[in-house]
Structures are given as structure tokens and as C-alpha cells.
Amino acid sequence: MAPLDSSLIEPVLAERIARKKKELESLKPFDKASLKRLEESFNVEMTYNSNAIEGNSLSLKETKLVVEDGLTIGGKTMREHLEATNHMKAIEFVKSLVGKKKIEEDDVLGLHALILDRIDPHNAGFYRKCGVRISGTDYSPPSFHQVPMLMREVYFQLNRKTGAPIGASAALHMLFVNIHPFVDGNGRTARLLLNLYLMRSGYPPVIFLRAERKKYIRTIIDAQSGENPAPFSNFVAKAVERSLDIYLDSLGKEQQEYLSLEAAAKHSKYGAEYLGLLARKGTIGAVKFGRNWKITLEALKDYEDSQGTKQ
Numbered sequence: 001m002a003p004l005d006s007s008l009i010e011p012v013l014a015e016r017i018a019r020k021k022k023e024l025e026s027l028k029p030f031d032k033a034s035l036k037r038l039e040e041s042f043n044v045e046m047t048y049n050s051n052a053i054e055g056n057s058l059s060l061k062e063t064k065l066v067v068e069d070g071l072t073i074g075g076k077t078m079r080e081h082l083e084a085t086n087h088m089k090a091i092e093f094v095k096s097l098v099g100k101k102k103i104e105e106d107d108v109l110g111l112h113a114l115i116l117d118r119i120d121p122h123n124a125g126f127y128r129k130c131g132v133r134i135s136g137t138d139y140s141p142p143s144f145h146q147v148p149m150l151m152r153e154v155y156f157q158l159n160r161k162t163g164a165p166i167g168a169s170a171a172l173h174m175l176f177v178n179i180h181p182f183v184d185g186n187g188r189t190a191r192l193l194l195n196l197y198l199m200r201s202g203y204p205p206v207i208f209l210r211a212e213r214k215k216y217i218r219t220i221i222d223a224q225s226g227e228n229p230a231p232f233s234n235f236v237a238k239a240v241e242r243s244l245d246i247y248l249d250s251l252g253k254e255q256q257e258y259l260s261l262e263a264a265a266k267h268s269k270y271g272a273e274y275l276g277l278l279a280r281k282g283t284i285g286a287v288k289f290g291r292n293w294k295i296t297l298e299a300l301k302d303y304e305d306s307q308g309t310k311q
Helices: 011-026 032-053 060-069 078-097 105-115 144-159 165-179 186-200 210-225 230-251 261-265 272-281 297-306
Strands: 287-289 292-295
Touching: 011 230, 032 060, 032 078, 032 186, 032 210, 032 230, 060 078, 078 105, 078 186, 105 144, 105 186, 144 165, 144 186, 165 186, 165 210, 165 230, 210 230, 230 287, 261 272, 261 292, 272 292, 292 297
Parallel strands: none
Antiparallel strands: 287 292
């Protein structure tokens, strides 16, 4: 697998992220009540999307009812309910690790144990003792005999503080999924470890959307093959920008108005279709909510100004 680093991230995207992170830091200390509401909402959204990527059929609303109100949803399996409640506990555990001086093997095994708690007690918190195949890809994970040794590099990378955090978090995710250390729960664990790395580097947590599941998997496969590692780094970077936008909107002094690309096109010389293309490339500061791209007039103006266009 080719290395993933910050140089793979589109320069214009990297510049926007740096500016927005600096802007978010300038808002500290955050209003505690606003931050609490934001984190509660984010945790539910993260739980829903991460589980949905793995095939859980609970909707976002149903996930919220399960984890916040303790309700049982008719027609859904016990496993799906446990995946939701377990993931929420795993998020809280990750947050408890953010300020820890050194992340150790027991921390990652403990995280995995929470994810599979009461679902697969024989494998929860234990490396796999068998070979595995990953459906939909030609990639073959290493022998289970090699897993403990290979995981040493994961723990080393988790504690590294050199290099650009976004590229490093993407590389950490890829390293983990390539080893595929567990029988089940690898994807959820990988995404939470990526978030742990980002949060320890001062970034808000990120969410990989269910609506972008195919793109997420495709960029992982491309990176595993070594053919094109850049898309996964940029996929992570776009998720980081989305989180920064949401945090800025929720914690800033003035909430921003997000327009659909069709509505934004009425204020621009660019059509909605072209704005969508720019959004998918990360060239313009649009944010994806579910399946729909949205943008503020400020972000639209920033792009137009960068192109020498004055509206």
C-alpha cells in the first residue's frame, strides 16, 4: 500500500481546513450548553452512520430512540439494538482516551470489546485466531499469526505526534483495516481510532456518512491496491471539513444559512450541476448533509473571489 500523507490532500481543501480550524479555536472557551447539545447530536449521528455502513438497518431517528430513550424498535434485531448502544459507549470510551499520555494495546482491545459486547463475547476484545476474507475485494489480510506483531505498528502510529494529523489519521485507518485484526467490528474500530487520533490533535470528531458508503469503500480498495491512495486521504479531509463547518455553525456567535446548490446557483454565474462537481472534488466549501450538498453564500463568494470573479 502506498503511504498516505498530507501532500495527497488537495491544496485548496487543506487551506480551507487550516483556516476553519483556526477560526474554531478562536471561539474557545466554548459555551458549555451549546457544546453539550452538539456532542449529543454528533454522537447519535456518528453511531447511526458507522453502524449503517456495516449493514445495520436502524434509521437515524430509531438510533436516537434506542440510545437516548432506551426504546425497542419493532422489526429490528437484538444485534442491531446492541450495535447502537455499544457504539455510544465506545464513543465515550474514546473521549476518555483523548487526554491519555500514551494509548496502549489494552485500550484498543477494550474499545473493541465494547463494540462487540453481548454480540460476540468469544471474540470481543481478542485478536482473530483464524483467516478472514473481505467481501467485495481481492485484498487478503495477513495470517492471524502475524496480527499481534503487526498491531505494534498501529500502537506506534497512534502515539506519533509528527506529521500532518489528517494524513496521519488516514494512514492509521488504512494500516488497521489492512491488518484486519478482529473477526468482526474492524470497520467501526478503525473509524473510532481515526477519530481518536484527530481529537488528540485538536480536531473535532468526523463522521463517514452512510450516503457515501460506496465511495468510502472504493477509496479504501484503491488505497489497498496502491493504485491511487489520494482519494481516501481527501475523503477523510472532506469529512474533517464537514465537522469543522458544523462545529463553527453550532458554536459560533452567528449561525450560518446553508443553501441547496440549486438555491446557491441563483446567486452565482455557476450552475447547480457545476457547483455539485466542485463540491465532489472538494474545490468549493460545500457541506454534505445526508445525500445533499449545501453551501453558504460566504463559501460561494470565497470560491468566486479565488477565481477572480466579483458578484
